[in-house]
Amino acid sequence: MSSASRPVIAAPTAGIYIHVPFCRAKCLYCDFYSLADRDDAVDRFVGCIAEEIHRAASRVRDWRFDTLYIGGGTPSLLTPRHLERIVTALQQVLGTSRIVEFTLEANPGEAPEEKLRAFRDLGVNRLSLGFQSLDPGLLKFLGRLHDPRDCNRTFGAARRAGFDNINADILFNVPGQTLRRWQSDLAALVELGPEHISAYSLTVEKGTPLRGMVAAGEVSMPCEEVDAAMYARAREYLPGRGYNAYEISNYARNGRACRHNLHYWRGEPYLGFGPAAHGFDGARRWWNVRNLDGYLKRIEGRNSPVAGGEELDPVQLHNEQLAFGLRLSGGVSVTADLGYENAADFTNRYEVQLERWADHLALSGEQLSLTEQGTFLADTIAADLFLEGRKPVPHRKQRPPAAPARG
Numbered sequence: 001m002s003s004a005s006r007p008v009i010a011a012p013t014a015g016i017y018i019h020v021p022f023c024r025a026k027c028l029y030c031d032f033y034s035l036a037d038r039d040d041a042v043d044r045f046v047g048c049i050a051e052e053i054h055r056a057a058s059r060v061r062d063w064r065f066d067t068l069y070i071g072g073g074t075p076s077l078l079t080p081r082h083l084e085r086i087v088t089a090l091q092q093v094l095g096t097s098r099i100v101e102f103t104l105e106a107n108p109g110e111a112p113e114e115k116l117r118a119f120r121d122l123g124v125n126r127l128s129l130g131f132q133s134l135d136p137g138l139l140k141f142l143g144r145l146h147d148p149r150d151c152n153r154t155f156g157a158a159r160r161a162g163f164d165n166i167n168a169d170i171l172f173n174v175p176g177q178t179l180r181r182w183q184s185d186l187a188a189l190v191e192l193g194p195e196h197i198s199a200y201s202l203t204v205e206k207g208t209p210l211r212g213m214v215a216a217g218e219v220s221m222p223c224e225e226v227d228a229a230m231y232a233r234a235r236e237y238l239p240g241r242g243y244n245a246y247e248i249s250n251y252a253r254n255g256r257a258c259r260h261n262l263h264y265w266r267g268e269p270y271l272g273f274g275p276a277a278h279g280f281d282g283a284r285r286w287w288n289v290r291n292l293d294g295y296l297k298r299i300e301g302r303n304s305p306v307a308g309g310e311e312l313d314p315v316q317l318h319n320e321q322l323a324f325g326l327r328l329s330g331g332v333s334v335t336a337d338l339g340y341e342n343a344a345d346f347t348n349r350y351e352v353q354l355e356r357w358a359d360h361l362a363l364s365g366e367q368l369s370l371t372e373q374g375t376f377l378a379d380t381i382a383a384d385l386f387l388e389g390r391k392p393v394p395h396r397k398q399r400p401p402a403a404p405a406r407g
């Protein structure tokens with residue numbers, strides 16, 4: 001066993017995640033758990049979510065929840081009545097009085113103003129819009145149902161409905177996308193002015209149609225240099241326009257970092273409800289069955305929806321804290337987060353690696369972070385610092401999405 005011991009978790013605040021697995025259509029690249037054409041199951045699904053929330057009560061009495069994130073899938077396909085039922089269950093069972101950030105994901109063109117207003121009235125105070133691109137051709141290629149005008153319309157509707165905290169998801173490294181086009185998307189986004197921008201590199205995930213097309217030679221992904229150039233462009237452009245690069249792929253205006261996603265990156269606890277949702281209590285992780293019908297059947301049959309779980313040992317916890325914490329601009333504390341006695345304990349152990357990554361890592365007091373140059377090789381550097389060469393379990397498909405492979 002290494003010199004790192006399991007960090008003490010001093011009752012951190014926690015997040016609640018609810019996975020809504022319904023979409024109008026399945027996008028080419030998507031490996032989130034979601035299904036098209038299952039409107040028939042929405043009512044049952046909402047009833048099961050309420051039931052799962054009720055069952056959680058005894059397990060989390062001491063938890064203090066401060067964020068709620070409804071992701072998917074496309075949660076904006078729920079009706080306000082559905083959302084009200086979920087919110088009521090949360091209020092009754094887990095308490096929502098301390099929740100300061102309540103995010104709901106919505107797709108452009110699928111969230112009319114009236115509905116957004118009703119969501120706002122139910123307490124949603126942050127909207128995450130899946131723009132993905134502002135190029136009609138690229139949106140079509142990606143299998144998205146909206147066009148750039150829908151992005152503008154839904155954004156305007158959200159503002160009129162009272163949302164003053166909006167995230168826009170945007171992709172780069174898309175086949176056919178030029179650096180010039182990417183720059184123009186960034187400029188248009190800045191002009192629109194969401195409070196938060198998540199800019200991810202498109203990755204080819206197993207089991208997606210995109211994977212099949214790439215394997216068959218029908219589509220070529222941009223080369224690594226183009227991917228890196230697009231990443232670099234976002235990292236240069238957005239901070240110069242008031243968006244802090246507080247995480248490798250996430251940018252926010254002052255005070256608008258996503259508090260829910262920070263729970264994931266900081267290794268703090270969260271509860272997950274719905275098919276494929278994950279929960280984590282600081283030491284143990286578990287996950288629900290990744291199948292809508294299986295989930296409904298288990299809940300309605302009074303069985304647990306949990307399909308698996310694992311206790312993370314101190315080495316795994318260390319490696320996960322390192323991998324996710326290094327993604328944050330503030331980095332990780334080598335004492336509080338990684339469990340070393342002090343900074344000297346850490347530097348003694350990692351002398352070789354700190355020398356190797358002298359231009360890529362910075363240790364300021366007890367805080368270890370990546371330099372801007374280091375963000376290009378985040379995964380490689382984190383892996384070089386893992387204890388006993390053990391990789392952390394990849395971040396599951398729950399917001400925030402899996403890290404783009406940089407390095």
Ligand code: SF4
Nearest residue numbers: 023026027030072073
């Ligand atoms: S990318 Fe979003 S909208 Fe598209 S299928 Fe996946 S969850 Fe649904």
